[in-house]
Amino acid sequence: MNDRLTHLDAEGRARMVDVGDKPATVREAVAQGHIRMANATLQRAMSGDTPKGDVRAIAEIAGVMAGKRTADLIPLCHPIALSSLKVDVAPDEKAPGFLVTARARTTGQTGVEMEALTAVSVACLTLYDMLKAIDRGMVIEGVGLIEKHGGASGSYVRDAS
Template sequence: MSKLTHLDADGRARMVDVGDKAVTSRRAEARGELVCAPATLELVRTGKTPKGSVLATAELAGVMAAKRTADLIPLCHTLALSKVAVEIAMDEALPGFAVRATVRSEGRTGVEMEALTAVSVACLTLFDMLKAVDKGMAIGAIRVTAKEGGQSGSWSSE
């Protein structure tokens, strides 16, 4: 296991200095899911939810969250993102919603945290918009599924 980079020699938290790293194209993808009752899926499919356009609102919330990751997660760098895409699909097999975020940047550090934040907030927004009709929902399986760029190169879980 490698040395913890967010702690100094005395164990104090610090932001990693990435100033000497090369600027490279960075990309990360994250996924997650919200499991709900089949009846909840049907309400969304037919547009009969009490709070309106559930999927569009959650996708937009995910994009907004990725852009604010450094404000939410201590020690994350503020990044100029060139792309944030959040896609939510109804999944009968769960039953529920499969959430995917893709984030891109040209920079000195990766965008995995931005992708994870986008997925997390999109799932939380789905939960918020549907909690009036389904108290038993569960958010889960949030993970990075792919990354590109930087010293460690490309990686994919698939």
């Protein structure tokens, strides 16, 4: 891992990294996050008994929409052509809450970690927004990169511990 901050020039000024000389390779990233809530809130969300409808489907769509707009939201992030972005909102009865997973894929000159992380974050925020009338005590936590593959830095898989 390179400790050098690539978004700063020699004078310490912010800049977009030039990826023009990098080869286009298949790149994939998986991110996850959780939203914890009261068990009664989870049960209502799963049954569809919420004021705003099917919260899972809407959060998945919101995550995809956000992932596609990452370069508009994160300064200095390259706009990239995603070949795939899948967001899954799965119930987690142990938490209780939902586990949100995003898998982003492209063939390009830069990675898709930010797209996956943005998708997870916005899907979690959408769940909060859609369920806040029932439970304002929800907590979004653990948003992070699970794995990434492709590019010069190779593969990364987060340690499960």
